[in-house]
Amino acid sequence: MLEAKDLHKAFGEKVALSGVSLKVAPGEIMGFVGANGAGKTTTMRIIMGLLTPDLGTSSWNGAPLNLQQRRRLGYMPEERGLYPKMKVAEQITYFARLRGLSASDAAAAVSRLVGQLSLEGKENTAVEALSLGNQQRVQLAVALVADPVALVLDEPFSGLDPIAVDSLVEVLQARAAEGVAVLFSSHQLELVERICDSVSIISAGQMVTSGPVTQLRAQAERKLKVVVRGAENGWAQGFDGDFTTDADVQTLITVTADDQAVLRSALQAGRVEQFGWLQPSLAEIFREVVA
Amino acid sequence: MKEFFLVAAREIKVRGRTKSFVISLVASALLVAALAFLPSFFDDGDSSFTVGVVGQELAAGPDVTYKKFDTSAAAEEALRAGEVDAMLLDGQTLVGDGSVDTDLEYLMRQAYQQAQLTSAGVTLDPLNVSTIAGKEAPDGARVALANLLVILLFMLIMFTAMYVAIGIVEEKSSRIVEILLASVKPWQLLGGKIVGLVVLGFVNLLVIAAAGLGASAAAGEIGSLPSGIGGIVANTFLWFLLGSAFFAALAAAFGSLVSRQEDLNGVLSPMTMTLIITYLLSFFVATKPESTVAQVFSMLPPFSAMAMPVRFAATDVPLWQILVSIVVMVVATIGVMMLGARIYQRAVLRTGARLKLAQLFK
Numbered sequence: 001m002l003e004a005k006d007l008h009k010a011f012g013e014k015v016a017l018s019g020v021s022l023k024v025a026p027g028e029i030m031g032f033v034g035a036n037g038a039g040k041t042t043t044m045r046i047i048m049g050l051l052t053p054d055l056g057t058s059s060w061n062g063a064p065l066n067l068q069q070r071r072r073l074g075y076m077p078e079e080r081g082l083y084p085k086m087k088v089a090e091q092i093t094y095f096a097r098l099r100g101l102s103a104s105d106a107a108a109a110v111s112r113l114v115g116q117l118s119l120e121g122k123e124n125t126a127v128e129a130l131s132l133g134n135q136q137r138v139q140l141a142v143a144l145v146a147d148p149v150a151l152v153l154d155e156p157f158s159g160l161d162p163i164a165v166d167s168l169v170e171v172l173q174a175r176a177a178e179g180v181a182v183l184f185s186s187h188q189l190e191l192v193e194r195i196c197d198s199v200s201i202i203s204a205g206q207m208v209t210s211g212p213v214t215q216l217r218a219q220a221e222r223k224l225k226v227v228v229r230g231a232e233n234g235w236a237q238g239f240d241g242d243f244t245t246d247a248d249v250q251t252l253i254t255v256t257a258d259d260q261a262v263l264r265s266a267l268q269a270g271r272v273e274q275f276g277w278l279q280p281s282l283a284e285i286f287r288e289v290v291a
Numbered sequence: 292m293k294e295f296f297l298v299a300a301r302e303i304k305v306r307g308r309t310k311s312f313v314i315s316l317v318a319s320a321l322l323v324a325a326l327a328f329l330p331s332f333f334d335d336g337d338s339s340f341t342v343g344v345v346g347q348e349l350a351a352g353p354d355v356t357y358k359k360f361d362t363s364a365a366a367e368e369a370l371r372a373g374e375v376d377a378m379l380l381d382g383q384t385l386v387g388d389g390s391v392d393t394d395l396e397y398l399m400r401q402a403y404q405q406a407q408l409t410s411a412g413v414t415l416d417p418l419n420v421s422t423i424a425g426k427e428a429p430d431g432a433r434v435a436l437a438n439l440l441v442i443l444l445f446m447l448i449m450f451t452a453m454y455v456a457i458g459i460v461e462e463k464s465s466r467i468v469e470i471l472l473a474s475v476k477p478w479q480l481l482g483g484k485i486v487g488l489v490v491l492g493f494v495n496l497l498v499i500a501a502a503g504l505g506a507s508a509a510a511g512e513i514g515s516l517p518s519g520i521g522g523i524v525a526n527t528f529l530w531f532l533l534g535s536a537f538f539a540a541l542a543a544a545f546g547s548l549v550s551r552q553e554d555l556n557g558v559l560s561p562m563t564m565t566l567i568i569t570y571l572l573s574f575f576v577a578t579k580p581e582s583t584v585a586q587v588f589s590m591l592p593p594f595s596a597m598a599m600p601v602r603f604a605a606t607d608v609p610l611w612q613i614l615v616s617i618v619v620m621v622v623a624t625i626g627v628m629m630l631g632a633r634i635y636q637r638a639v640l641r642t643g644a645r646l647k648l649a650q651l652f653k
Contacts, residue, residue: 048473050640067476075473081465086305097297098474142470 001025002073002150002181007046007056016042017053017205024150024181024198029172031192032185033286034202040185041078043202044154047183048075060149071099074148078155080139084128088119091127092141099146106145113141117171133164140171151175153184157191169195193282201289208289213282220280220288224259226252231270238265253278294475298483299490306454307491315450316495319443320502326439327506340395343375347382349402355395382406433517437577437605440527443499444597445570447531451492452538452566456546456559458484459639464550468639477636482628485539492535493528500524523604529617534596537624538566540631547638548646558645565593573597580605590616592623 002024009017017039024030034040045051047058049070058065065073082091089110096106114120117137122130127138143151151172157165173195176182186192192199193213200210209216228235228250236243239262241254250270256262259277266272280288306312343366344357358375360366366378370388376395377387385391385399408415459481462468471480504524507516517523541562549558572594576585580602589598589608595616602608637651 045469045640048469050469050472067474071474073473075470077466077469079466081467083305083461083467084465085309094297094301095470095474098294098471100474 001061002047002058002152002183003060003062004043004047004058005056007043007058008054009042009046009051010054015205017046020056020202020205020207022183022200022207022210024183026149026179026181027176028197029176029182029195030184031196031199032183032202033187033189033192033199033282034185035290038202039205040202041154044075044152044183044185047152048073068100071146072149074143074146074151074153076139076143076151076153076156078158080136082127082135082138082142085126087124087126088130088138089114089123091138092145095142096145101146109145109147110141113144117141132159133161136160136164136168140168144171144175148180150181151183153182155186156184157186157188165191189281189283189286199282201286203290209285216282216285217280220285221255222280223278224252224254224256224262225274225276225278226254226262226266226272227274228252228266228270229273231266235265235269236262249273295479295483295486298475298480299487302458302484302487303491306458306488307494312491312495315446316498319446319495320498323439323443323499323503324506327503327512328510338394340376340392340398341374342385342395342399343369343378345378345380349379349382349399349406351398351402355398355402433523434577434580434605436517436520436523437580437601438574440601440604441570441573441577441597443496444527444531444534444573444600445566447492447496448535448538448596449563449566450495451488451535452542452562453559454488454491455485455539456542456555457552458488459543459546459635460549460552460555463547463639463642464552466642472640477639478632481543481632481635485536485543485628489532489535489539493531496528496531500527517604523600526603526613527600530596530600530620533617533620533624534593537593537596537620537627538562540624540627541565544627544631544634547635548648550642550644554645569594569597573601576602577605580608586612590619592620595620 004020004022007017007020009015020039020043022030022032022043032040032043042051046053046056047065049065049067060069060072063069086094092110092113093106096109097103101109110123114123117140119134119137119141122134127135130138140156143153156168160168169191172182172184196213198210198212199216201208209219223241226236230248231250233245233250236250236252236254239252239254239256241252241256244251252262252266254262263272263275266275339354339356341356341358342351343360345360345363345366348357357379358369360369360378363378363380366375366380367386369375370378370386373388377385377391377399379385379399382403385396462471468480504516504520542559545558545562546555549555572584572588575582576589576598579585585598585602588594589602590612591598599608599613599616599620603613634648634651638646
């Protein structure tokens with residue numbers, strides 16, 4: 001279990017984090033969302049030991065993280081970079097050795113990752129000569145090389161084309177299936193919704209909500225949608241909500257406790273073509289909790 | 292400690308493979324080798340002269356051989372043909388083709404004056420020349436070597452420091468440093484980088500020394516090298532290590548304040564200015580190694596980094612001054628390293644606009 005507990009951090013006068021906590025279980029993929037400047041990168045840097053929190057701890061399985069244990073965490077910083085002039089295999093090997101792998105273990109890990117990430121034939125190419133997609137794979141290889149127990153990825157999907165997104169998703173899901181805890185930040189809420197088991201939403205340095213996606217949905221305000229054909233205007237005046245008319249079709253989206261009353265009115269007014277609860281999207285939940 | 296060596300090894304491997312390093316290595320070795328051949332190239336090795344003579348000869352010593360001619364016209368012809376270096380008419384007039392070699396002119400003038408004195412019945416006692424223990428005049432070969440060292444040390448220290456700064460900004464701007472610092476401590480990263488690049492500079496200096504000494508031997512000039520050349524070379528290596536470590540630590544501290552290579556020159560200017568002042572001072576030291584200024588600056592870090600090896604090459608330095616200088620420089624280098632590491636640690640993750648030192652320590 002990767003855990004951050006009650007993190008506080010200020011840069012001079014500016015408070016970046018005030019009491020951020022999160023937990024990622026082995027095998028869980030957690031999306032970390034928040035507006036720009038909300039504190040995602042600061043939180044991840046503290047977990048990775050790049051920043052020292054003013055208060056709070058980060059731990060793995062209850063033991064505070066130190067440099068030795070952080071070598072078992074795979075990390076991708078937000079604006080990614082590699083040594084441009086270093087060759088692919090040499091580069092991955094270097095980071096493997098820095099994480100404590102022996103020369104022979106590092107070589108084995110490199111050849112395994114080169115295969116897994118389809119980098120065959122590129123081992124001796126300088127990174128700067130690779131396409132962006134392939135550079136991204138090398139970056140991922142660097143994060144994965146020491147068989148991490150957890151992955152901390154800052155905006156791993158930004159700037160990727162849909163195919164590269166899919167292949168990264170595949171790799172993350174495969175790692176999670178092997179029991180790796182995955183924490184990644186993203187602005188692509190549809191993507192987070194699609195692949196994450198749980199979501200943490202941060203706003204202005206504070207964790208607003210955190211939990212499984214289904215649970216967040218259940219907590220969110222539910223909206224009822226009714227579509228009626230051939231009704232007279234004004235049938236829905238008794239209910240709060242958005243009311244739209246398109247020719248003789250009227251749509252009401254409302255927040256109500258009494259769905260049956262809405263249905264009765266609609267039936268009296270005209271022909272009910274649609275009636276049901278809307279599933280709030282993550283984007284809607286995000287706007288609601290951050291607002 | 293393992294990480295430290297991994298970082299150093301990467302620097303050596305990657306930087307040592309770059310074109311710029313290989314070119315500067317080969318170019319500097321060739322240059323020094325060429326300099327070693329230079330004396331034998333200019334010196335034609337022949338200090339004897341042939342003089343065409345018409346009439347009376349002058350006793351000009353063993354270096355002057357006379358060739359008799361009956362008429363001045365015949366002698367002039369021989370002079371034009373280059374068969375003789377000059378012609379002497381009646382023991383009174385020396386004629387050269389275009390010019391007269393200064394050494395020859397000196398010899399002939401001496402002989403001419405001696406002949407006049409002898410004919411006037413004057414005999415001169417030679418001047419007695421002897422020395423008491425004291426300061427010797429600067430040895431020309433040593434001063435020349437000292438001047439060469441100034442340039443070499445300046446170039447190598449400057450390259451080493453610049454490479455350190457460029458490497459730091461490269462890692463900072465590409466955020467590799469974040470991945471690195473998740474696995475290694477800042478001092479390991481900084482120290483490994485400095486050590487790796489200083490080792491490369493040291494290798495460059497070794498190659499230069501080998502090329503210079505090798506070429507001197509090949510040119511048969513090894514005997515004309517100053518005595519104690521071994522000590523001079525060893526001393527230079529020691530001071531290169533101290534000096535490049537000092538300036539590399541400064542370069543690291545300043546370099547970590549910026550995030551883009553374009554900003555590097557501006558932020559490094561205090562470091563480069565210090566190095567250039569050291570460079571200019573060392574030229575002065577090479578020419579006046581015994582002056583008070585030379586004595587003071589060869590013991591004052593960081594100027595001593597170049598002033599001491601240069602002075603050591605140019606003259607004999609008292610042992611106590613050498614020891615004081617080394618101790619003070621070692622202390623200063625350790626101090627700058629510790630300060631540089633603190634600045635680096637605070638600055639290296641803060642990308643964006645150029646940082647001010649005051650921002651880091653509030």
